[in-house]
Amino acid sequence: MTVMTITEAFLELEHATPVEALSAHAAITAVIAGYPLLEAVRTCRVQTAGNDGGMPGATGYGRAPFNELGHSAQRWTDRDRDIVTPANDLLYTNAWIDLRRGPVVIEVPAQTGRYFVLELLDVYTNNFHNIGTRNSPREGSRFALMPPGDDSAPPAGCIAIACPSALVWLLGRVLVDDEADLPAARAFQAGFSLDTTFARAPALASPRSIAQWREGGDPALDFFANLLRAVQDFPPPSSQRGVFALLTSLHLQCADDGKLANLRPGVAQGLRQGHAAAMRLIEAHTRSPSKAAWRYSTRLGRYGDDLMLRAATAFKGLGALAADEAIYASVDYDHDGVALHGGHCYRLHFEDGGQLPADAFWSITLYDGDRYLASTSLGRHALGNRSPLVRNADGCLTLFISHQCPPGPEQNWLPAPDAPFYLVLRLYHPQQRLFDGQYRFPDVERVA
Numbered sequence: 001m002t003v004m005t006i007t008e009a010f011l012e013l014e015h016a017t018p019v020e021a022l023s024a025h026a027a028i029t030a031v032i033a034g035y036p037l038l039e040a041v042r043t044c045r046v047q048t049a050g051n052d053g054g055m056p057g058a059t060g061y062g063r064a065p066f067n068e069l070g071h072s073a074q075r076w077t078d079r080d081r082d083i084v085t086p087a088n089d090l091l092y093t094n095a096w097i098d099l100r101r102g103p104v105v106i107e108v109p110a111q112t113g114r115y116f117v118l119e120l121l122d123v124y125t126n127n128f129h130n131i132g133t134r135n136s137p138r139e140g141s142r143f144a145l146m147p148p149g150d151d152s153a154p155p156a157g158c159i160a161i162a163c164p165s166a167l168v169w170l171l172g173r174v175l176v177d178d179e180a181d182l183p184a185a186r187a188f189q190a191g192f193s194l195d196t197t198f199a200r201a202p203a204l205a206s207p208r209s210i211a212q213w214r215e216g217g218d219p220a221l222d223f224f225a226n227l228l229r230a231v232q233d234f235p236p237p238s239s240q241r242g243v244f245a246l247l248t249s250l251h252l253q254c255a256d257d258g259k260l261a262n263l264r265p266g267v268a269q270g271l272r273q274g275h276a277a278a279m280r281l282i283e284a285h286t287r288s289p290s291k292a293a294w295r296y297s298t299r300l301g302r303y304g305d306d307l308m309l310r311a312a313t314a315f316k317g318l319g320a321l322a323a324d325e326a327i328y329a330s331v332d333y334d335h336d337g338v339a340l341h342g343g344h345c346y347r348l349h350f351e352d353g354g355q356l357p358a359d360a361f362w363s364i365t366l367y368d369g370d371r372y373l374a375s376t377s378l379g380r381h382a383l384g385n386r387s388p389l390v391r392n393a394d395g396c397l398t399l400f401i402s403h404q405c406p407p408g409p410e411q412n413w414l415p416a417p418d419a420p421f422y423l424v425l426r427l428y429h430p431q432q433r434l435f436d437g438q439y440r441f442p443d444v445e446r447v448a
Contacts, residue, residue, distance in 0.1 A: 331423050
């Protein structure tokens with residue numbers, strides 16, 4: 001499948017009526033610009049609605065009410081489905097922070113040598129700041145998240161962080177080496193805390209109103225009903241307001257129940273057509289048009305006005321870190337340009353023995369076609385530089401990916417489902433030679 005262009009998406013509408021075509025054209029650009037915003041609002045609603053995992057046996061979720069930290073007690077598995085494309089070698093810490101009443105303070109414990117990062121995202125999924133091992137004082141520290149437009153001094157003893165939106169997603173990551181390392185990782189994770197005692201405004205109604213969500217049974221029309229509210233609550237930056245301007249010509253409005261109301265003839269059908277075309281467009285841009293392996297962007301996380309990159313990232317990697325913290329190299333095809341499938345056996349051969357350009361750590365994680373961790377025979381979802389890998393006699397490293405047992409050592413086997421899958425290679429604290437193009441990732445060779 002080739003990557004659909006926006007021109008091709010528009011051409012699909014050539015048989016539409018004028019009203020349908022206008023509505024669909026407005027819908028396509030609005031979906032691309034608004035999809036990350038709605039994914040953030042939807043995820044906020046899921047994670048603040050309750051602490052249950054939602055699936056029998058799910059243990060990895062870090063759910064909590066607004067302005068409270070939720071810690072994942074275990075590494076995420078195929079049962080954990082709050083966020084697409086999660087890592088398996090980390091403990092997650094989540095918090096949805098409402099800054100409408102004033103600053104919220106994050107307390108970070110003293111460093112122990114363990115990798116961690118507290119990612120801060122605005123409501124459009126831009127990674128505007130990170131607190132981690134490279135910028136957090138070793139003795140511990142306090143950071144004050146300051147509301148948009150608040151130029152006052154931060155609370156005493158705090159490092160101020162200016163936030164671009166009143167709703168901030170804190171997505172923390174703490175490295176775990178293996179099951180034996182879990183207690184120590186949890187103990188470090190427990191050192192993070194939030195302090196909300198610096199509120200400067202009167203108490204508000206339930207903060208849940210900051211992330212409203214309605215479902216009426218029509219995914220496309222629900223999308224635009226939710227988008228109208230979200231854009232009103234969280235206006236886009238001035239450079240992106242024009243993307244939503246066409247929607248105003250459709251005179252969309254919501255009834256008291258949150259659903260779109262009084263749609264003119266043809267508008268509803270046009271919105272549905274545009275929504276379907278835009279989602280196909282976004283999904284297609286998550287794959288390499290040339291079917292090349294190990295596709296990655298050094299602009300991830302801080303997108304500027306690259307709305308398609310932001311939307312495609314939200315679709316396949318919501319909450320991605322900026323590239324100066326981590327590089328995500330993904331692959332959907334083997335060295336012949338054929339889609340990966342667990343019915344085959346693949347080989348990754350690192351001539352450098354796995355000395356990848358990452359100063360913190362690296363790992364390769366396997367995902368099912370539904371964008372979540374795949375259920376596998378060993379319960380193993382990733383391999384990396386902390387895995388007990390076996391090097392070849394010449395010092396090289398060979399990894400195998402397949403559904404059936406591979407020809408090499410079991411320690412070097414990343415089990416796959418007997419179905420389509422894709423891989424993500426994460427490199428934390430990437431080295432400059434990766435940005436300069438001086439490092440070449442090995443081919444994904446199909447050997448059986």
